[in-house]
Amino acid sequence: MAIDSGATAWILASTALVMIMTPGVGLFYGGLVRRKNFINMITLSFVAFALVSIQWVLFGYSLAFGADVGGLIGNLEYLGLNNVGMDPGAYSPVIPGLLYMVFQLVFATVTMAIVTSGFAERIKFSSYLVFALIWTTIVYDPMAHWVWGGGWASQFGAIDFAGGTVVHISSGFAALALALVIGKRVGYGKYSMEPANIPWSILGAALLWFGWFGFNSGSAVDANGLAAVAFVTTNTAAAAAAISWMLVSWAHGGKPSSLGFVSGAVAGLVAITPGAGFVTPMGAIIIGAVAGALCYGIMLWRQGKEIDESLDAWAIHGMGGLWGALATGIFSMAAINGKSGLIEGNVTQFIAQVVGAGSAVIYAFVVTYVLAVVIDKTIGLRVTEEEEYVGLDISQHGERC
Amino acid sequence: MAIDSGATAWILASTALVMIMTPGVGLFYGGLVRRKNFINMITLSFVAFALVSIQWVLFGYSLAFGADVGGLIGNLEYLGLNNVGMDPGAYSPVIPGLLYMVFQLVFATVTMAIVTSGFAERIKFSSYLVFALIWTTIVYDPMAHWVWGGGWASQFGAIDFAGGTVVHISSGFAALALALVIGKRVGYGKYSMEPANIPWSILGAALLWFGWFGFNSGSAVDANGLAAVAFVTTNTAAAAAAISWMLVSWAHGGKPSSLGFVSGAVAGLVAITPGAGFVTPMGAIIIGAVAGALCYGIMLWRQGKEIDESLDAWAIHGMGGLWGALATGIFSMAAINGKSGLIEGNVTQFIAQVVGAGSAVIYAFVVTYVLAVVIDKTIGLRVTEEEEYVGLDISQHGERC
Amino acid sequence: MAIDSGATAWILASTALVMIMTPGVGLFYGGLVRRKNFINMITLSFVAFALVSIQWVLFGYSLAFGADVGGLIGNLEYLGLNNVGMDPGAYSPVIPGLLYMVFQLVFATVTMAIVTSGFAERIKFSSYLVFALIWTTIVYDPMAHWVWGGGWASQFGAIDFAGGTVVHISSGFAALALALVIGKRVGYGKYSMEPANIPWSILGAALLWFGWFGFNSGSAVDANGLAAVAFVTTNTAAAAAAISWMLVSWAHGGKPSSLGFVSGAVAGLVAITPGAGFVTPMGAIIIGAVAGALCYGIMLWRQGKEIDESLDAWAIHGMGGLWGALATGIFSMAAINGKSGLIEGNVTQFIAQVVGAGSAVIYAFVVTYVLAVVIDKTIGLRVTEEEEYVGLDISQHGERC
Amino acid sequence: MKLVKAILKPERFEFIKKALEDKGFKSMTVSEVRGRGEQKGISLEYRGGLMTVDMLPKLQIEIVVRDSDLDTLVSTITESARTGKFGDGKIFVIPVEKSIRIRTGETEI
Amino acid sequence: MKLVKAILKPERFEFIKKALEDKGFKSMTVSEVRGRGEQKGISLEYRGGLMTVDMLPKLQIEIVVRDSDLDTLVSTITESARTGKFGDGKIFVIPVEKSIRIRTGETEI
Amino acid sequence: MKLVKAILKPERFEFIKKALEDKGFKSMTVSEVRGRGEQKGISLEYRGGLMTVDMLPKLQIEIVVRDSDLDTLVSTITESARTGKFGDGKIFVIPVEKSIRIRTGETEI
Numbered sequence A, B, C: 001m002a003i004d005s006g007a008t009a010w011i012l013a014s015t016a017l018v019m020i021m022t023p024g025v026g027l028f029y030g031g032l033v034r035r036k037n038f039i040n041m042i043t044l045s046f047v048a049f050a051l052v053s054i055q056w057v058l059f060g061y062s063l064a065f066g067a068d069v070g071g072l073i074g075n076l077e078y079l080g081l082n083n084v085g086m087d088p089g090a091y092s093p094v095i096p097g098l099l100y101m102v103f104q105l106v107f108a109t110v111t112m113a114i115v116t117s118g119f120a121e122r123i124k125f126s127s128y129l130v131f132a133l134i135w136t137t138i139v140y141d142p143m144a145h146w147v148w149g150g151g152w153a154s155q156f157g158a159i160d161f162a163g164g165t166v167v168h169i170s171s172g173f174a175a176l177a178l179a180l181v182i183g184k185r186v187g188y189g190k191y192s193m194e195p196a197n198i199p200w201s202i203l204g205a206a207l208l209w210f211g212w213f214g215f216n217s218g219s220a221v222d223a224n225g226l227a228a229v230a231f232v233t234t235n236t237a238a239a240a241a242a243i244s245w246m247l248v249s250w251a252h253g254g255k256p257s258s259l260g261f262v263s264g265a266v267a268g269l270v271a272i273t274p275g276a277g278f279v280t281p282m283g284a285i286i287i288g289a290v291a292g293a294l295c296y297g298i299m300l301w302r303q304g305k306e307i308d309e310s311l312d313a314w315a316i317h318g319m320g321g322l323w324g325a326l327a328t329g330i331f332s333m334a335a336i337n338g339k340s341g342l343i344e345g346n347v348t349q350f351i352a353q354v355v356g357a358g359s360a361v362i363y364a365f366v367v368t369y370v371l372a373v374v375i376d377k378t379i380g381l382r383v384t385e386e387e388e389y390v391g392l393d394i395s396q397h398g399e400r401c
Numbered sequence D, E, F: 001m002k003l004v005k006a007i008l009k010p011e012r013f014e015f016i017k018k019a020l021e022d023k024g025f026k027s028m029t030v031s032e033v034r035g036r037g038e039q040k041g042i043s044l045e046y047r048g049g050l051m052t053v054d055m056l057p058k059l060q061i062e063i064v065v066r067d068s069d070l071d072t073l074v075s076t077i078t079e080s081a082r083t084g085k086f087g088d089g090k091i092f093v094i095p096v097e098k099s100i101r102i103r104t105g106e107t108e109i
């Protein structure tokens, strides 16, 4: 097929929008940690962007989108972007192959950024670089292949419009595994750990919401009615979840905090991601409202268990993504995009979602756990107690703010 | 008609651009209030975004754009986005109906955010939620209907390219009414009230300018020459007004402050909004230059009267919008978009503008005033003096920065 | 030819993206100076945006893109945007002429903003306004004409996809000339000058990276395969350079600082600018990696020479741009965009690049130097020592943060 | 000489400064502190967790004066800072043995 | 009366405050400072240049008490603040001649 | 013991710190303050309104020393901080009755 300039225009813009999400995660996280780790936290995300950008063009894209090898991984046909060009590609009938490649690139980078929640304020920077490079290769690339690159999950029938499984379940459960391996921050649960700067977190969340339009609506890979649907469901679910988290936490004895509001918004954006192009706006309200309340509850549960998954990537991205994958199996409507969910009586789809999401949970958690242990035993994951005490900004970067 | 992918691409992008304006207003306002109310001020805007997003998809869009009922309001044909779909809609021959809906949604949200100027640093958060929901329903929705939904103002011939009347006059005069009802901040005019953080205000203004391209140029609802005109007039008027405010305030004994500069920019953006697609770039220079000087003068007047319309939504959006509506009736050129203004000898258009803008002023002011009084007498608009003293961040949200 | 709505959509979006780069430069620079000059530094950039916006529509565009006069400058056919309209224009077969004009406008503004590095923390605001207006007219406008407006450089065969010469060499060498004329900041090399707020610089850099997609990819002036190539090379070079600067400075005895990382990113973005639409992504990795290491080394050299070109526009934009211009003559591949570089055996192109870049270096440096001296001798470039001491925020703007 | 250390409501500062100027007290050093006296605390929530923040922002003014000026200074502050509500603040008087002006090196005792 | 000036690790603050409350010491003034005692410095890099930053964030608590309460106060701080590592902090005791409550004007000596 | 409280120009800090180190004064507590002495005020504009801000940023160093070290300390600060211009700053010497090292509990008088 031929290139459509309108579709190309939208995916170019979408890629830029998704790009800003990676620093957005950094700002969001940065505002939440203690002041002495503010710069480090932003930097982890931004470095993830650069690192994965290079990995992806060299071989990551090929592993994820190369011709299928046993349902598990792509082959090396696209090594160094070989055979990826200006013409429409295998995955993109109306836009340049290179554009599809870079649109996928920004998904891989933001996933890596989300993971940094799990070892916030205590990761050794050099080990982080090693970890990130391996993680994106052995966790993200295969999972992207399974769902979008023609791997087993897509063959099996699981649907994931914009990456609920690939991006959010993977990063959320990876963060949990990392938190368990690296251990709690010194003083966790004993000292109060005040967020460095809440307005930065709000700005980060605003950039996430903004960029997410590219993420979900761009996943239509065209500028058409479906892109419009995904745009609307995304906004609606985010709004519903933000209000839901705010109200539930308020009713639950707290105050309607700004951080609750924005955390809810992110939970809603996560939850709608897999179904953005399959459900109606009214479905999106329900998906979002449930996501806000659910992720809030899971965050409380985590805190009760004294698990220091510091910035709640697990509660929000992991569990929010899981809910979204199931919700897609519930609320999908054939009229939108040809897929029916439970409420239209389609049990098969729901089962496919359970299996798809379930295996993602297991794969991401287990592989990350093992990788974290290996790195910890070899080069060490964690900074010294002294370094943690003075903060990572000074100890890892020689900077302060 | 059929969907045009280029037009769709631009309106998708424009909607994202306009979306960022709502947090942009929050950051702009947040930087201007005292530090103890910084988070609250940002949060008011962001919450407006979520709240109005839900209201709009449930029934707001239908009230504004449903089939006309007596020139005053839309009917309920689009309730819950019923009949709003992936195909071109009644208002959008070349883009999906759902996309037009969400493009209009982001206008409704930013209007709500602008209004928060009027009760800055003293509004009770719970009352704000109630107020916002009612205000957007009984003030914004009908006014949008009058101008864009086929209501009386459009029938009458008043033109408003991108919402000078609907968005700016409405919010600006609403803010004035609110300020009068809620009363001055404790210590207003007695204590110095230093802005929390000027760089945040500048960032907010930059995001507003950035997003305004979607606001005005997107209002062409196509990616064509008219969109280009609106883009250019928008940028030109903003630049002229920023320089004008800066120079006038400088000449008037002050210093060329950054806040003056950005306030001028916003005034210019406001003033060009109704005429963006009707005037020439040279007309835009005049509209902008007048707006900068005028709004500065009005701000001084307001301060002289000791009216605590705290962040000058009235001076900038209200009066800037009024000037813009009249200026559209003066500078419109038939060669641009088929409408002539005074300078092409068309008095009728100018009169239509006076009537359209004048009724908007009255409607917005009166209805908001009554609504504010009713809420104040029932659940109370204002926090206690103690809460105002410790600041809304702590007292309303339990947070601080 | 007729307008293509997809191309128009992308250039509208690109223009907005490039617009945000100007405040982005301000935030990037603002975070790097001392706290007492933070607001001023942001304001210089933002004011540049407004000032050049007006200059450009009045006569700048005509000087740069009007019909060629002797290879040196454009004529006045486009004065006041006369003859620039909604239809395709001389430079833009598929988009409105007005849109091409405003796309070029945002390039002119960001160039001016970059220049402010050279007199950071010591420029008199009123003199800056005068300087900026003259500089953009006698330095930027002719240089844009030479390369893009049909002037001698393009006739000669030098290629510059998105403005490496026009934007970066010009601004970088201008900054150097200014730094030499205005002299060091009081206490330079004696007092430590701590950056005001590193997260702002990171945010600024993120906005630059984000906006640069419009800068480079939009320079295809279409939404097609070439735009996709430019998008990918841009991202890849930036990532490679960020990592390269970080690693080299780390190996060189420092720490992997966040400022090093983002400085590297900017260096990579600069270096790929002239070749973005001529080289392959693999070429971009090399261009970027070299840029990161090279600009870092040049920065060290500058520091060693105690030249107070305060924010390294020269090291990064000037020398990075020079490297990029040469690299374009080395790595261009005919398969991408019909131009071959050295590695495809084309010596002519390389020579054209040397001549083009070399004359840009000389012109920008010499004219800026003379202009700076003239302004210094007449109205004075520099603030008084007292004003420098209390900081420009208070002394020039009457504000503080 | 005495060091007069006053902990005050930030929003009264301009007013107090004016009063001090009128009485000829120009020099001073000011810092932002947080404090609690008899005011009740307020509890803060952070994403579900609770923390008590009872430390409200105050301004601390420090002025060194000759013994002979002490009483005027203290009464000027007291009067200008008083609103009659909790949180009005406190003044502490601390002995100072020596004061040196760096520019000139002159020492006062 | 005495002014007790204690320079402490910020992260111990909640704990120390609790201990003080338990002993009835409610009033205090807190400020953020930077300091060094016997801790080693750390060097900072700024775009290629190096600067030494050995000043780590500390919290300074100032409490004015009657002479009779001094020993309890000092020992309460000492015990609650001690972790046994470098950086635990210091306490200085400074004489106070007078204290004035602004709200009421009452003076204590 | 004495508490030496010096209010200085922030940009001289590295230089003064170096001078102090050379003389063996390692420990210190530093805080950011604003102050005015004989410097003239500057007026600030905020969107049309005017406010006077004459409080310029200063750095306050506090060092507690034995009586025998006092003179060296004061002269070291005076010499390293002096530029001969207004705003060079002031030094105040305040008596300290006791000093306690929290880590060990040892008390000096």
Ligand SMILES: Nc1ncnc2c1ncn2[C@@H]1O[C@H](COP(=O)(O)OP(=O)(O)O)[C@@H](O)[C@H]1O
Pocket: D007, D008, D034, D035, D036, D037, D038, D039, D040, D058, D085, D086, D087, D088, D089, D090, E027, E028, E029, E030, E062, E063, E064, E065, E103
């Ligand atoms: N005994 C004390 N020691 C140190 N600081 C004190 C003491 N008493 C009061 N302060 C300081 O003075 C401020 C105002 O005190 P006061 O007016 O009594 O209390 P409140 O503001 O709680 O009503 C407090 O916030 C605190 O910073």
Ligand SMILES: Nc1ncnc2c1ncn2[C@@H]1O[C@H](COP(=O)(O)OP(=O)(O)O)[C@@H](O)[C@H]1O
Pocket: E007, E008, E034, E035, E036, E037, E038, E039, E040, E058, E085, E086, E087, E088, E089, E090, F027, F028, F029, F030, F062, F063, F064, F065, F103
């Ligand atoms: N002699 C002193 N004068 C002023 N402040 C001091 C002095 N000694 C210690 N301090 C302050 O107390 C803090 C903690 O001191 P200490 O526990 O001895 O040092 P460290 O934290 O370096 O191990 C220091 O950071 C400093 O702020």
Ligand SMILES: Nc1ncnc2c1ncn2[C@@H]1O[C@H](COP(=O)(O)OP(=O)(O)O)[C@@H](O)[C@H]1O
Pocket: D027, D028, D029, D030, D062, D063, D064, D065, D103, F007, F008, F034, F035, F036, F037, F038, F039, F040, F058, F085, F086, F087, F088, F089, F090
């Ligand atoms: N009498 C005083 N009491 C308290 N602080 C003082 C006093 N005199 C001077 N200072 C502090 O010392 C700083 C420097 O003082 P000095 O050099 O005399 O003044 P200036 O900087 O205005 O020329 C002032 O900004 C102020 O913070």
